[in-house]
Amino acid sequence: MATIEDVAKLAGLSRTTVSRVINNQPYVTEEKKIKINEAMKELGYVPNSSARRLRSQRTETIAVLLPRVTNPFFGQLIESLEQKASDYGYQVIVCQTHDKKYKELDYLQLLKTKQVDGVIMASLTNEWMDIEPFLDSGPIVLCNEYMETQDVTMIHIDHKQAAYDAALHLIEQGCRRIAYASGGRETYISKQRKIGFCDALREHNMWLSKELEINEVLDVGDGQTTFQYLKVHQPEVDGIFTGSDEVAAGIVYAASKEGWRIPEDLAVVGFDNQMLSLLMVPAITTIEQPVEQIASKTIQVLVDQIKNKLSAPTQRFVYPYELIKRKSTDCNTVKKTAR
Amino acid sequence: MATIEDVAKLAGLSRTTVSRVINNQPYVTEEKKIKINEAMKELGYVPNSSARRLRSQRTETIAVLLPRVTNPFFGQLIESLEQKASDYGYQVIVCQTHDKKYKELDYLQLLKTKQVDGVIMASLTNEWMDIEPFLDSGPIVLCNEYMETQDVTMIHIDHKQAAYDAALHLIEQGCRRIAYASGGRETYISKQRKIGFCDALREHNMWLSKELEINEVLDVGDGQTTFQYLKVHQPEVDGIFTGSDEVAAGIVYAASKEGWRIPEDLAVVGFDNQMLSLLMVPAITTIEQPVEQIASKTIQVLVDQIKNKLSAPTQRFVYPYELIKRKSTDCNTVKKTAR
DNA sequence: TTGTAGGCGTTATCAG
DNA sequence: CTGATAACGCCTACAA
Numbered sequence: 134m135a136t137i138e139d140v141a142k143l144a145g146l147s148r149t150t151v152s153r154v155i156n157n158q159p160y161v162t163e164e165k166k167i168k169i170n171e172a173m174k175e176l177g178y179v180p181n182s183s184a185r186r187l188r189s190q191r192t193e194t195i196a197v198l199l200p201r202v203t204n205p206f207f208g209q210l211i212e213s214l215e216q217k218a219s220d221y222g223y224q225v226i227v228c229q230t231h232d233k234k235y236k237e238l239d240y241l242q243l244l245k246t247k248q249v250d251g252v253i254m255a256s257l258t259n260e261w262m263d264i265e266p267f268l269d270s271g272p273i274v275l276c277n278e279y280m281e282t283q284d285v286t287m288i289h290i291d292h293k294q295a296a297y298d299a300a301l302h303l304i305e306q307g308c309r310r311i312a313y314a315s316g317g318r319e320t321y322i323s324k325q326r327k328i329g330f331c332d333a334l335r336e337h338n339m340w341l342s343k344e345l346e347i348n349e350v351l352d353v354g355d356g357q358t359t360f361q362y363l364k365v366h367q368p369e370v371d372g373i374f375t376g377s378d379e380v381a382a383g384i385v386y387a388a389s390k391e392g393w394r395i396p397e398d399l400a401v402v403g404f405d406n407q408m409l410s411l412l413m414v415p416a417i418t419t420i421e422q423p424v425e426q427i428a429s430k431t432i433q434v435l436v437d438q439i440k441n442k443l444s445a446p447t448q449r450f451v452y453p454y455e456l457i458k459r460k461s462t463d464c465n466t467v468k469k470t471a472r
Numbered sequence: 473m474a475t476i477e478d479v480a481k482l483a484g485l486s487r488t489t490v491s492r493v494i495n496n497q498p499y500v501t502e503e504k505k506i507k508i509n510e511a512m513k514e515l516g517y518v519p520n521s522s523a524r525r526l527r528s529q530r531t532e533t534i535a536v537l538l539p540r541v542t543n544p545f546f547g548q549l550i551e552s553l554e555q556k557a558s559d560y561g562y563q564v565i566v567c568q569t570h571d572k573k574y575k576e577l578d579y580l581q582l583l584k585t586k587q588v589d590g591v592i593m594a595s596l597t598n599e600w601m602d603i604e605p606f607l608d609s610g611p612i613v614l615c616n617e618y619m620e621t622q623d624v625t626m627i628h629i630d631h632k633q634a635a636y637d638a639a640l641h642l643i644e645q646g647c648r649r650i651a652y653a654s655g656g657r658e659t660y661i662s663k664q665r666k667i668g669f670c671d672a673l674r675e676h677n678m679w680l681s682k683e684l685e686i687n688e689v690l691d692v693g694d695g696q697t698t699f700q701y702l703k704v705h706q707p708e709v710d711g712i713f714t715g716s717d718e719v720a721a722g723i724v725y726a727a728s729k730e731g732w733r734i735p736e737d738l739a740v741v742g743f744d745n746q747m748l749s750l751l752m753v754p755a756i757t758t759i760e761q762p763v764e765q766i767a768s769k770t771i772q773v774l775v776d777q778i779k780n781k782l783s784a785p786t787q788r789f790v791y792p793y794e795l796i797k798r799k800s801t802d803c804n805t806v807k808k809t810a811r
Numbered sequence: 812t813t814g815t816a817g818g819c820g821t822t823a824t825c826a827g
Numbered sequence: 828c829t830g831a832t833a834a835c836g837c838c839t840a841c842a843a
Contacts, residue, residue: 812843813842813843814841814842814843815840815841815842815843816839816840816841816842817838817839817840817841818837818838818839819836819837819838820835821834821835822833822834822835823832823833823834823835824831824832824833824834825830825831825832825833826829826830826831826832827828827829827830827831
């Protein structure tokens with residue numbers, strides 16, 4: 134492995150000058166610059182990044198914490214984050230927490246040990262008081278997740294209002310016994326959704342009964358299980374709001390298999406507007422998040438915080454979402470005809 | 473930021489001794505060990521990873537090159553890779569090439585600049601002669617992709633045979649004009665699939681006509697477009713093999729919308745056995761790859777190569793796949809009744 | 812069992 | 828414009 138020293142020797146110049154050329158600094162004769170470039174090429178020299186990191190105290194790397202990449206929403210998110218980061222010259226380390234508190238904290242160590250310049254948290258299962266200390270080691274930005282605190286910049290949509298809209302839509306479609314299936318994590322975001330959902334119900338003299346609230350529902354399989362539960366224990370259910378399109382798809386799949394009609398017998402709303410929600414038969418009503426914009430802003434903010442070490446004022450960026458109405462809630466027909 | 477020096481001072485000992493404690497090395501009195509641990513805690517000391525990297529010449533990081541995370545197959549792959557790598561104490565950097573040769577080469581620089589200890593290529597669009605030089609900088613393993621060369625370890629299924637099986641299945645179902653939709657990249661793997669596909673046809677006195685071969689078909693949208701093309705220009709088509717479940721789903725979606733019956737009017741085969749293929753109506757016949765096993769072996773091999781710097785003999789690991797037959801090719805009924 | 816000292820490859824400072 | 832020289836923080840012979 135050729136080092137800067139080797140290049141210097143070969144070019145008959147000093148390390149300093151070589152370094153200047155590498156970093157495009159001024160004050161180097163064109164002539165010597167050429168000589169150095171030749172030497173570098175001849176030796177196949179590439180600067181050693183570990184040494185650079187040590188010297189410059191920067192890693193040009195960002196950690197992205199998220200539950201799992203296989204959830205298409207996070208897949209989309211990391212695709213955009215990586216791309217945007219790459220544009221800024223940053224690399225991205227994937228950190229799957231699988232909703233485990235200890236994994237989340239383990240990965241935050243990357244910040245402490247200076248393996249990354251900043252962290253994006255799209256997974257947030259710990260209490261804020263356990264996260265906060267890490268702010269001393271470098272910038273953290275919340276993406277999609279959010280909370281009450283003012284200590285950190287957050288980029289997200291208004292999940293409470295989104296859930297409210299979805300619930301309202303189900304009510305307007307004639308649903309009267311609406312179930313609520315949420316992801317497992319007791320995060321702020323899922324609490325917000327539940328509040329919005331319940332608000333809409335309350336305004337129409339309804340409420341979410343314990344039996345219609347199902348937790349820890351994360352993927353297609355869980356959706357199928359959820360339907361089986363409802364079918365057996367809550368056959369009167371006529372609508373359901375879910376935390377993700379995968380869950381919604383699982384429900385639609387299982388329900389159809391059992392001869393229930395969607396939406397006549399059961400109206401279903403998903404979340405995230407994944408391709409899947411469009412492809413299902415019937416297509417699933419869902420909430421669209423502007424993933425790319427969110428990702429873009431997240432990187433922009435984080436990179437900015439990394440560069441301007443002065444703790445900039447934290448901000449909150451709330452992006453608009455859209456309720457996309459599809460067949461799975463299109464109840465023009467009479468609800469609940471003989472099943 | 474506290475350094476090892478600070479800890480040493482506070483504990484009244486030398487850097488060496490502190491280093492020994494950090495790295496769990498023997499020859500330290502229990503008493504001093506305790507003292508040092510206390511000092512570390514008091515200072516909130518964590519070893520600086522850049523310095524460690526420089527000193528040890530290891531980064532404990534692996535780069536994974538793949539086309540895009542949003543393709544669910546690669547999503548699954550990276551989920552498993554990251555998890556497995558994490559078990560071995562390695563981090564994973566995501567590198568999306570978007571099938572661009574230059575991006576692939578850019579990311580390979582990570583190996584040269586010692587930012588990673590090894591590279592997993594699940595994307596391979598460059599010629600091997602352009603990749604090979606990078607082997608001097610560190611180990612590379614091909615995952616899912618493969619070629620003729622013997623210079624590198626490869627982990628994959630037999631794509632040629634898989635495509636053969638799929639084609640044969642379509643033929644057995646009575647298809648006589650079978651289209652072939654492949655991903656865009658002119659990779660070895662897609663060439664293999666095409667060979668297998670054509671072999672099956674030839675053995676039954678058929679062949680792939682230019683008009684039935686569609687390239688650059690990558691996602692659901694492309695699948696829809698493909699169907700539109702076939703409908704207009706090749707209405708006699710009665711079966712299609714696709715390179716991915718997303719494409720297959722797009723075709724099924726578009727075809728159903730246009731009133732074509734699947735599989736009676738058009739039998740469809742996907743690839744990868746993503747959840748999507750099961751959820752579609754009708755469910756899509758597909759090829760299942762043992763992603764987790766592939767990922768697991770890939771990490772194992774790469775880590776092994778990283779540790780045993782001696783160039784171990786390269787190997788080829790071929791895993792079994794499975795043709796999963798579903799409704800989209802279940803042509804027991806007469807083919808091509810009035811459309 | 813503990814400490815000393817040198818160097819991993821770069822870059823920043825300062826003097827020429 | 829160019830070049831010594833000193834860090835960055837850690838590990839590891841080697842010596843004690």
